[in-house]
Amino acid sequence: MKKALGLAALAAVLACGSANAQDINVKIGVLSDMSSLYADIGGPGSVAAAKMAIADFTKDHPNVKVEMITGDHQNKPDIGTQIANQWFDVDKVDMIIDVPNSGVALAVSQVAAQKNKIFIVSGAAASTLTGEKCNANTVHWTYDTWMLANGTGKAMVKTGGDTWFFLTADYAFGHALETDTAAVVEKSGGKVLGKVRHPLNTNDFSSFLLQAQSSKAKVIGLANAGGDTINSIKQAAEFGIVKGGQSLAGLLVFASDVAALGLPTAQGLVLTETWYWDANDTNRAWTKRWQQDRPGKWPTMIHAGVYAGIMHYLKTRLAMGPGEHDGKSVVAKMKSMPTDDPLFGKGEVRVDGRVIHPAYLFEVKKPSESKYPGDFYKLRATIPANEAFRPLNEGKCPLVSG
Amino acid sequence: MIEIFGIPSQALFGQLLIGLINGSFYALLSLGLAVIFGMLNIINFSHGAQYMMGAFAAYLILQYSGLGYWPALIIAPIIVGITGVIVERLFLQWLYKLDHLYGLLLTFGLALIFEGVARNYFGSAGLPYTVPESLQGGRNLGFMFLPNYRAWVIVASLVVCIGTWFVIERTRLGAYLRAATENPTLVRAFGINVPRMITLTYGFGVALAAFAGVMAAPIYNVSPQMGSELIIVVFAVVVIGGMGSILGAIVTGFGLGVIEGLTKVFFPEASNTVIFVIMAIVLLVRPAGLFGRRA
Numbered sequence: 001m002k003k004a005l006g007l008a009a010l011a012a013v014l015a016c017g018s019a020n021a022q023d024i025n026v027k028i029g030v031l032s033d034m035s036s037l038y039a040d041i042g043g044p045g046s047v048a049a050a051k052m053a054i055a056d057f058t059k060d061h062p063n064v065k066v067e068m069i070t071g072d073h074q075n076k077p078d079i080g081t082q083i084a085n086q087w088f089d090v091d092k093v094d095m096i097i098d099v100p101n102s103g104v105a106l107a108v109s110q111v112a113a114q115k116n117k118i119f120i121v122s123g124a125a126a127s128t129l130t131g132e133k134c135n136a137n138t139v140h141w142t143y144d145t146w147m148l149a150n151g152t153g154k155a156m157v158k159t160g161g162d163t164w165f166f167l168t169a170d171y172a173f174g175h176a177l178e179t180d181t182a183a184v185v186e187k188s189g190g191k192v193l194g195k196v197r198h199p200l201n202t203n204d205f206s207s208f209l210l211q212a213q214s215s216k217a218k219v220i221g222l223a224n225a226g227g228d229t230i231n232s233i234k235q236a237a238e239f240g241i242v243k244g245g246q247s248l249a250g251l252l253v254f255a256s257d258v259a260a261l262g263l264p265t266a267q268g269l270v271l272t273e274t275w276y277w278d279a280n281d282t283n284r285a286w287t288k289r290w291q292q293d294r295p296g297k298w299p300t301m302i303h304a305g306v307y308a309g310i311m312h313y314l315k316t317r318l319a320m321g322p323g324e325h326d327g328k329s330v331v332a333k334m335k336s337m338p339t340d341d342p343l344f345g346k347g348e349v350r351v352d353g354r355v356i357h358p359a360y361l362f363e364v365k366k367p368s369e370s371k372y373p374g375d376f377y378k379l380r381a382t383i384p385a386n387e388a389f390r391p392l393n394e395g396k397c398p399l400v401s402g
Numbered sequence: 403m404i405e406i407f408g409i410p411s412q413a414l415f416g417q418l419l420i421g422l423i424n425g426s427f428y429a430l431l432s433l434g435l436a437v438i439f440g441m442l443n444i445i446n447f448s449h450g451a452q453y454m455m456g457a458f459a460a461y462l463i464l465q466y467s468g469l470g471y472w473p474a475l476i477i478a479p480i481i482v483g484i485t486g487v488i489v490e491r492l493f494l495q496w497l498y499k500l501d502h503l504y505g506l507l508l509t510f511g512l513a514l515i516f517e518g519v520a521r522n523y524f525g526s527a528g529l530p531y532t533v534p535e536s537l538q539g540g541r542n543l544g545f546m547f548l549p550n551y552r553a554w555v556i557v558a559s560l561v562v563c564i565g566t567w568f569v570i571e572r573t574r575l576g577a578y579l580r581a582a583t584e585n586p587t588l589v590r591a592f593g594i595n596v597p598r599m600i601t602l603t604y605g606f607g608v609a610l611a612a613f614a615g616v617m618a619a620p621i622y623n624v625s626p627q628m629g630s631e632l633i634i635v636v637f638a639v640v641v642i643g644g645m646g647s648i649l650g651a652i653v654t655g656f657g658l659g660v661i662e663g664l665t666k667v668f669f670p671e672a673s674n675t676v677i678f679v680i681m682a683i684v685l686l687v688r689p690a691g692l693f694g695r696r697a
Contacts, residue, residue, distance in 0.1 A: 035518075035521065035526070036526065036627060037526060037625075037627060038526075039521065039525070039526035040525045040526045040527035041527070043526070170670075170671050196666075196670050197670055197671050198666075198670055198671075198673065199670075199671065199673060199674040199675075201631050201674075202673070202674065203622055203628075203631060203632060204420075204424050204622070206420045206423070206424070206552070207417055207420050207421070207663050207666035207667065208666060208670065210413070210416050210417065210420060210546060211413075211667065213547070214410075214413055226527070227527075227528065227623050227625060227627070230527075230528055230623040230625075231622060231623050234621060234622070234623065235621055238533060238540075238549045238551060238552070238620075238621055239540070239547060239549055240539070240540060240547055240549070244547070254527075256525070256527040257527060259527065259530070260527040260528035260529060260530060260623060260624075260625070261528075261530055262530025262531075262532065264530075264532060265530065265532065297525060
């Protein structure tokens with residue numbers, strides 16, 4: 001009996017040993033805002049999406065062993081940096097994904113470059129991540145400020161909204177969104193009449209809205225996100241901004257924000273997204289699975305981006321085979337392989353790290369047009385992949401000119 | 403048009419009025435804090451969470467019973483006030499004799515729990531709540547468009563603030579309360595049930611927070627973190643006014659609303675810091691606050 005046990009143990013050890021040699025071991029860290037204003041656009045929903053991606057991929061490729069850890073950066077760049085450092089150095093994380101809040105994402109992107117690891121952005125928006133601040137270790141999925149500005153800004157100017165006033169969140173993301181949108185507006189023949197920069201997490205916008213109202217601009221551009229956007233839209237309705245003939249341009253509005261506003265307040269709002277849960281059968285099926293983890297919630301494009309980003313990363317790692325690979329070589333390989341996933345379709349990772357896919361201009365439905373819970377948008381236009389994002393040579397990314 | 407500091411005077415009037423309206427929220431919240439601190443010597447850090455619970459209660463009342471804003475304005479503060487009474491009976495009553503720090507830590511912990519529970523069930527993005535039909539729209543005052551709801555906020559807040567001040571400073575009940583704070587043993591000797599009075603006072607302070615929460619629901623995003631964003635500012639208001647001073651809380655609440663409003667015009671980036679700058683200055687010059695009774 002003893003002998004048999006011993007043999008079995010030996011066999012098990014041998015089996016493990018031989019399996020290990022072919023295994024591809026990957027460790028992914030989902031770093032997000034788990035407990036504050038961006039927790040619904042990323043946060044636990046991103047973790048759910050990451051789990052789905054890992055489950056889907058390892059089902060077909062059991063030799064890829066994926067471990068996942070999660071963290072809360074609390075929207076503070078110093079905490080984000082500290083977690084990233086610890087994950088890369090101590091916990092041996094290969095890749096960090098998500099990171100809503102551009103301030104934190106820019107910091108984490110630098111850490112990834114210093115440690116020669118990988119950073120896939122889905123939650124953050126600043127276009128500088130693939131522009132002036134780009135590096136060979138960072139890939140930016142889902143969306144960015146240039147794409148939002150280009151989608152919504154152009155559409156508004158085209159329909160007659162040629163004078164603008166900005167309400168801008170006073171940090172990296174808000175500034176980037178305002179700059180990018182102002183450029184699009186001016187290029188399309190419009191004019192920017194003024195702007196006001198408000199602190200992150202402002203409760204009351206009435207003072208700013210009054211300034212916007214007296215500027216007589218036709219469009220009030222909301223270069224903010226999350227709770228700030230919800231508060232601006234809610235109070236703009238109260239102050240009769242839209243009834244008074246001015247229109248609101250939500251430069252970054254997510255499905256979860258529309259749910260928080262309710263259709264009576266949000267109706268008519270024009271916005272740009274790259275993914276919508278109700279756009280086709282694949283998305284609806286994906287959403288159903290996602291909702292098993294997050295009942296009663298609606299996935300955002302950020303969640304979809306986390307899923308797609310992990311899928312492409314794991315595909316790349318599979319193609320590179322077992323063993324250690326440094327961050328730069330993995331990202332280079334990710335750029336050389338075309339992207340193809342069920343949520344965003346076929347696309348590519350450009351040399352500056354920007355992932356290219358189509359974007360969609362939506363309008364929020366009237367309450368009477370909405371037939372079931374989550375029926376938020378009607379499609380106004382599809383922006384093809386080659387027009388949706390900033391042209392490669394305009395981003396001032398050193399990887400491009402160098 | 404006359405210009406003051408480069409801003410047309412009409413726009414300035416508008417901003418002053420807006421400042422007063424925001425100040426009425428500060429006044430309502432700091433009033434509850436001042437009542438609780440003045441009477442119970444507890445620094446109620448869960449005040450922001452209780453404000454949030456008021457707004458959530460209004461939402462839930464609408465969802466589950468179909469009752470709108472006006473009934474919620476009465477029912478939500480009562481429900482949240484009862485939770486306050488439970489908290490006082492279970493936890494706070496054991497802390498009165500200890501250092502302030504214990505009450506602060508306990509209520510801070512409770513605030514984190516309340517917020518965490520709300521986030522777990524409702525997410526962080528927020529819940530929809532609209533302005534009641536009877537208060538929709540607004541009127542043009544010439545220098546600005548004043549939404550009816552904002553006019554209602556300022557009136558309701560003034561009535562509640564002055565009413566509370568009157569009850570505590572000018573009536574027999576208020577006199578009992580103040581006496582019970584000074585010397586509970588003596589007041590008990592007169593046959594007054596001091597612990598019950600203290601419990602109800604805490605419940606009332608919490609109900610004030612919930613009342614402010616219902617008032618805020620139609621215009622601010624109803625989210626779990628709505629209170630934690632506001633509570634720090636409100637604490638600064640209470641400190642500037644003088645801890646425990648009811649009149650101080652009301653006057654500084656409105657005053658700082660106006661100052662913050664003006665900052666939003668001249669230097670918007672600093673609008674969330676200006677109150678703390680003032681707090682630092684006041685603490686240097688008058689450590690007991692503007693209306694504080696003793697240093």
